[in-house]
Amino acid sequence: MFWQEDVETLAQDKLQELQLKNLNETLQTAKKSQFYSKKLANIGFLKNLSDLKNLPFTEKQDLRDAFPYGLLSVDLSDVVRVHSSSGTTGNPTVVFHTEKDLREWANISARCMYTAGARKTDIFQNTMGYGLFTGGLGFHYGAEKLGMMVIPIGPGNSQRQIWFMKNFKVSAAHILPSYAVRLYHAMRDSGVNPKTDLNLKIFFIGAEPHTEELRREIQDLYGVKAFNSYGLSEISGPGVAFECLQQNGMHIWEDYVIPEIIDPDTLEVLPDGQDGELVLTTINRQAMPVIRYRTRDLTKIITGVCPCGRTHRRIERIKGRTDDMMIINGVNIFPVQIEKTIMNIPEAGKNYIIEITKQNFMDKLNVKIEINDETFGGTLEELERLKAKIQAKLKEETGVSPNVSFVDRGSLPAAEGKAKRVYDLRNEKK
Amino acid sequence: MPYHLSVFLVDNKPGKLEKITKALDENKINLRAMSLASAGDFGVVKLLVDNPEKAYEGLKKQNLTVTKRKVTAVEIDNVPGALHKIICKVSQNGINIEDCYGFLLNDGKTAAIVLEIENSPEVEGIIKTLGLNILDENKLYNC
Numbered sequence: 409m410f411w412q413e414d415v416e417t418l419a420q421d422k423l424q425e426l427q428l429k430n431l432n433e434t435l436q437t438a439k440k441s442q443f444y445s446k447k448l449a450n451i452g453f454l455k456n457l458s459d460l461k462n463l464p465f466t467e468k469q470d471l472r473d474a475f476p477y478g479l480l481s482v483d484l485s486d487v488v489r490v491h492s493s494s495g496t497t498g499n500p501t502v503v504f505h506t507e508k509d510l511r512e513w514a515n516i517s518a519r520c521m522y523t524a525g526a527r528k529t530d531i532f533q534n535t536m537g538y539g540l541f542t543g544g545l546g547f548h549y550g551a552e553k554l555g556m557m558v559i560p561i562g563p564g565n566s567q568r569q570i571w572f573m574k575n576f577k578v579s580a581a582h583i584l585p586s587y588a589v590r591l592y593h594a595m596r597d598s599g600v601n602p603k604t605d606l607n608l609k610i611f612f613i614g615a616e617p618h619t620e621e622l623r624r625e626i627q628d629l630y631g632v633k634a635f636n637s638y639g640l641s642e643i644s645g646p647g648v649a650f651e652c653l654q655q656n657g658m659h660i661w662e663d664y665v666i667p668e669i670i671d672p673d674t675l676e677v678l679p680d681g682q683d684g685e686l687v688l689t690t691i692n693r694q695a696m697p698v699i700r701y702r703t704r705d706l707t708k709i710i711t712g713v714c715p716c717g718r719t720h721r722r723i724e725r726i727k728g729r730t731d732d733m734m735i736i737n738g739v740n741i742f743p744v745q746i747e748k749t750i751m752n753i754p755e756a757g758k759n760y761i762i763e764i765t766k767q768n769f770m771d772k773l774n775v776k777i778e779i780n781d782e783t784f785g786g787t788l789e790e791l792e793r794l795k796a797k798i799q800a801k802l803k804e805e806t807g808v809s810p811n812v813s814f815v816d817r818g819s820l821p822a823a824e825g826k827a828k829r830v831y832d833l834r835n836e837k838k
Numbered sequence: 839m840p841y842h843l844s845v846f847l848v849d850n851k852p853g854k855l856e857k858i859t860k861a862l863d864e865n866k867i868n869l870r871a872m873s874l875a876s877a878g879d880f881g882v883v884k885l886l887v888d889n890p891e892k893a894y895e896g897l898k899k900q901n902l903t904v905t906k907r908k909v910t911a912v913e914i915d916n917v918p919g920a921l922h923k924i925i926c927k928v929s930q931n932g933i934n935i936e937d938c939y940g941f942l943l944n945d946g947k948t949a950a951i952v953l954e955i956e957n958s959p960e961v962e963g964i965i966k967t968l969g970l971n972i973l974d975e976n977k978l979y980n981c
Contacts, residue, residue: 779903791882813879813880
């Protein structure tokens with residue numbers, strides 16, 4: 409049932425004791441870095457966990473400004489690995505790991521997968537990108553720690569993915585939700601029915617915010633249980649929070665991080681159950697602890713006890729990011745609202761992108777959806793009906809009247825890493 | 839029953855139809871007849887070809903969205919009023935025609951009228967009462 413029963417079922421008061429102790433140790437470690445030696449100069453020993461809310465936040469920009477070594481809290485010779493998130497503008501953010509950091513990270517990754525039902529007898533195909541992106545290596549070492557046979561295939565090349573799944577009777581896979589949809593169509597084209605021809609049972613899906621509707625769709629397509637995964641490279645990577653068999657919220661590992669939910673405008677800490685931005689403090693990392701890191705991810709802490717027996721609190725599926733909110737003629741829209749709407753229309757294709765353009769000084773929301781053989785009946789009337797239906801449902805959900813268009817399968821940009829769904833073209837010259 | 843192919847045409851833009859004709863050319867498919875209907879920014883192309891199975895695979899390989907749709911093809915004399923007779927009969931029976939086009943046969947002596955009709959298998963019987971010849975697959979695809 410449990411990977412580490414004593415830790416996973418530790419009573420909340422004991423868990424908080426542990427958190428306070430580890431938080432104080434972490435603060436001491438962090439102060440060895442150039443960045444926190446200044447930022448936390450006046451912070452002494454914390455007597456209560458609630459004192460955490462008086463500490464300053466750390467932002468993504470701080471990590472960029474401190475490039476490359478400003479947040480490093482140990483001697484460089486003790487660092488054994490660096491990961492980096494894509495820096496499209498300015499410096500990338502880099503994250504350092506000691507040997508112990510990697511061990512702890514592998515352990516919580518293993519715990520995540522075990523929590524979702526994976527066992528050492530499983531054959532695991534890791535379709536996430538290896539390299540600087542944390543999705544691949546993070547789960548790779550976790551899966552090895554758990555004892556599964558790992559196929560480190562990496563992303564892309566659908567035919568090869570299918571070949572391995574078939575020949576090695578792969579039972580568990582780590583996959584981007586957008587790629588799962590794409591791979592399914594590749595299977596259909598090759599005459600492979602994942603439900604009868606393959607041995608897949610568990611999918612770990614993450615790295616992209618996705619909806620409950622897309623999860624169900626993936627489960628239906630493949631006949632698997634798909635578990636939502638949460639993580640971010642600044643904290644280490646995937647494995648920070650994970651769903652248990654209940655599939656009702658992700659247990660955030662409170663021996664690894666301390667979660668807080670804040671109001672992104674007032675920056676006040678909100679009680680459990682209220683929607684806000686997730687703020688994380690690492691309490692089990694050496695090379696680069698981060699204190700009150702603003703994730704920009706919007707969620708809430710689910711109140712109540714989980715029937716699975718784990719005491720670590722759960723966060724709800726990520727609703728969006730404070731920085732991916734689209735403002736269309738003054739209306740706030742999150743990409744997940746659009747995904748949810750599309751997923752709820754069975755005859756609509758499941759691959760889509762959102763484009764925002766400007767026409768005559770007005771913002772225009774354009775949704776492009778791939779059409780596929782299952783949804784294309786062959787008549788113009790059907791397509792017009794479907795288009796009108798999608799338009800109406802999107803308007804209902806978002807309050808904005810979108811432009812819906814259909815595109816051929818395979819004509820949307822394929823995702824190697826995270827699927828890029830939103831293209832804001834408002835500032836581009838035609 | 840013979841069928842034609844219905845191809846989804848995205849983005850009514852130069853070069854889109856070319857993708858289809860190129861796929862036909864590369865697969866040595868002969869086009870018997872075609873029709874194109876568009877609704878603003880997208881459209882549907884219907885293709886009647888000599889080897890629909892091969893054409894279907896060839897188009898799909900280009901990532902085009904294709905479906906097979908059954909058709910009823912009737913041979914009529916190439917004289918005024920011949921089509922009118924069929925259409926009257928079909929409409930009298932309350933049958934809706936989804937799509938219709940024609941092409942000449944036998945050096946222009948007769949013509950093939952291709953009707954796409956959904957959910958009305960009785961249409962063939964009705965047309966036969968007019969004493970007209972329903973073209974079979976071989977004749978429609980090849981003659």
